[in-house]
Amino acid sequence: MEYGLSGTDTCLSRFQGKHPMLGIMRWSFRHYTIILAGSGLLWFFISLGTPKINEDIYLLETKRSLDQKFSSKSEEYLQWSSYNVPSRVSHLTYQYLAGALPLEKKTLTVGLSSMQSPTGKYLMSTLRSVFKVSSNYELRHITVLVHLADPDPYWLNETVSIIISLFTPQILRGQLIVIHAPSAAYQHLWSQPHIVFNFSDVKTFRSKQMLDYAFLMSFAANLSDYFLMIKDDIRCTPNFVTIIQQELEARKDKPWTIMESANRGLAGKLCHSMDLPKLAGFLLLFYKDESPDMLLLHFRILQGQKDPIHLSPFLFYHFDRSSSYFPNNSHTCEEPDNEKFQEDSSDIPDNPPAVVYTDMQTLQNHLPQNAYSLDETFFLTPNALPGHQLTVILDEGVNVIRVQVLTGTPIEKLQSLEEGKVELGSNPAGQSKHCTKYTFLGQLWDGQLDCRLKHRQTGHNVSCVRLLVTSPRDNSWVMVRHINIWVNHEE
Template identity: 25%
Template sequence: MSPRRYLPFLLSQKFTSLIQPHMNNGSAAPYGSLSVEARELLSNMSRATPDMHLPSIYSYLPHLLRYPDATAPAFKLSRGRQSATMVLGVPTVKRQVQSYLMTTLGNLIQSMTTEEMTQCLIVVFVAEWDLDYVRQVASQIERKFPEHLESGLLEVISPPQSFYPDMNQLRQTLGDPMERVRWRTKQNLDFAFLMMYAQPKGTFYVQLEDDIQTKKGYIATMKNFALQKTAEKKNWFVLDFCQLGFIGKMFKCVELPYLVQFFIMFYNDKPVDWLLDYLIQTKICNLDKDPKHCKKAKDNVWIHYKPSIFQHVGTHSSLKGKVQKLKDKQFGKIQLYFPHENPPAVVETNIKPYKTYTLQRAYKGESYFWGLLPQQGDTLLLRFQPPVSLKGFLFRSGNVEHPSDRLYNTSVEVEPVRVPRTLPSSLKRTKDGYVVVGEFDDMGVAEGTVDAASLGVVKALRLSVHVESDNWAILSEIHIQTTDSR
């Protein structure tokens, strides 16, 4: 008998030797308190023989036999939340142009209620083998969402490279270039690993991507739709909340093994969204009937919710060089800027705007500012007319479509009408009489309060760029708060 065929038998025999002492009613061990049915099931599980070889993950990924840790995360940042109502799977990979992950996570969390945050689990699956990069992503998430990691809402995991076969030994399929074959093969196995991890953690599982946006109330919408279809005794397999690819596809966690098995069987053959469609066809369609009959049958188990509650916002695919401007037309418009009623001011900047995306319009709340390649020494200046008693400020750079177009290494400075003789130790003065009151963080946000008692009335506020940027810059939110603000 080959080692591969003998392994299940060996494991079965070992399992039998461990449980056999506890299989009688008189045992004082925990197994002795099991019901007759439970003991019978355990006994049946232990009676495998070498004459029958049941298929397992090792049948399709035999290399896993050489790596005992291949089916455990290589990296895991988790509080161990279990019994979630909804598990959201968010796979992410290193992108060459720009990352949408933090914007996506922020939107998913902000669109939940406080109660939903205690009932859901978001699993960020960093599908990279470079552990330094994985830790970098995890560290960024820790800085941005510390309370949600602590509460257990957010988890971060990554797979070991040993889970995957030799990606240079794949068969060329569908006439695709080998680079694309490797990309879609890895995506199939990424999804399988993520689903295996998520399966025991909740009731429903929703597959997402790292470059999407959603709407307020999306969790309640999905939960209520699932409960409604279940109450109607609809034998659904997929509830679909987005018309694009694999985004927004909901499954029952107990049925994820069907998907995992199918993805692992055909990981080298087809893209993951095609495999989902073929799985449904295999389960439902009668080959003796015409395609219309098949579609009608599929619609009974693959149920679409309208309008869509997820939108794809990325333009740069995880496949190198691929640009995709896919949009779900049912979703509606995405908010690209956040208007506020700011005090009267004359605004100016030496950063050239793109088309009509001027600083003036952004300050008035009519659009956002989009400037070309900020350079060291560039400024964005607000001259208040009349001067104001400043209470606080908020500047948000980047937006959901261009999350990397942020202001980096940029300080927030104010010019008091009368320069105070002394300043609090936390404040610094510039050579030209401005006082530094804040700076943009690594997420492209500058937010703070101003001590009006120390600085008095302010006649100008300035954003000063200290380092040349490789990206354009967007200001999607400008909010100036004065002591007169409501």
């Protein structure tokens, strides 16, 4: 028995015969539906695999670099059940040089470490600043803890005598304690004779400084609820203690590991005192490997705090740092705090007309010229090797009075060029006007430099400013945010 078309099919077939466009419309609708769905899926998978902006690329590279550098060693340490620093630290007997333990636990310990160094000459000014800007009410809730981290007995005796003479009331009220970690604490950790310390070796100075702070933190673990790290060369904003207490109150129900000011390194970092043994041990494990910024960043992330929490407004400012790091130079190099640079917005660099040359690998959207522009663009390179340079070649010779170089991200200092130097060039030659003679200006400090030229002759008729890579980390991204030049227009 043959089966024919049903009534409905017969009508539809006849209708299509009279109206052929219906079949085309039905096919077109299916076709475009498939195309749209496929396009949507393609966009979805592309968006998953591609960073939204080019800046994501080096952030991903940084995270990968951190993971490779610290690998399982840091994870294993932070997951250690006792969370204690090594036994050689937890059982140390510290020497009390002035003051004594407070009778009751305070809210905040303000801790700093100091030794014979170009920064150490500001120690008394730093202590005076802490006590001067704090009210009597604020002082009742804090303890200032100073670790004199130098084995030289003459320096120790002289420094303690000065502290006692200047701050006797604070010592008697239990607001100031001065301690000294014995030389045994540094055994098997520090082999360089400290008395002949070379302060121009930035990496070595930084490593010693992290050891000093590790011992400071170990001592401070039970003094208060919170611990604030500062340095021996800063001045404090008035009522900074109250500002910190307000920040703590605002976040009392939210988890956090580190709050921070805009200062680099260990200065301006606030943490829970209960985390100090763990953080001290972390510094002892990696003090030779990385800068304080990178160690604190990695510690914070491992503790579960992904994003930085900033203390506002800016609380600490550095005194000018002398050129005693580099003797026989006719200029003064300061530590270029970003907050100082942003605070004085009227001090805009001149940056006269110039071209920028580099032999480093360049990226399409982050060209060398960006480092010299006055906007927020920057130069970014995936790898910088010893001998590589970024050179500003001026159209005409100028009289330079100040040079500033800022590398790395503004807050966490990721992609900083930590070991490099800046030079001033003269005697331009050839079609490209490259300079044939260079004079050393200053060494980068944690990837940054700010030099004011004291004598006119040093900055006279400058034709080039060169940033030279000396010893970077291998296979690491480097960002140069600004090369700024100020010119004397009166000559």
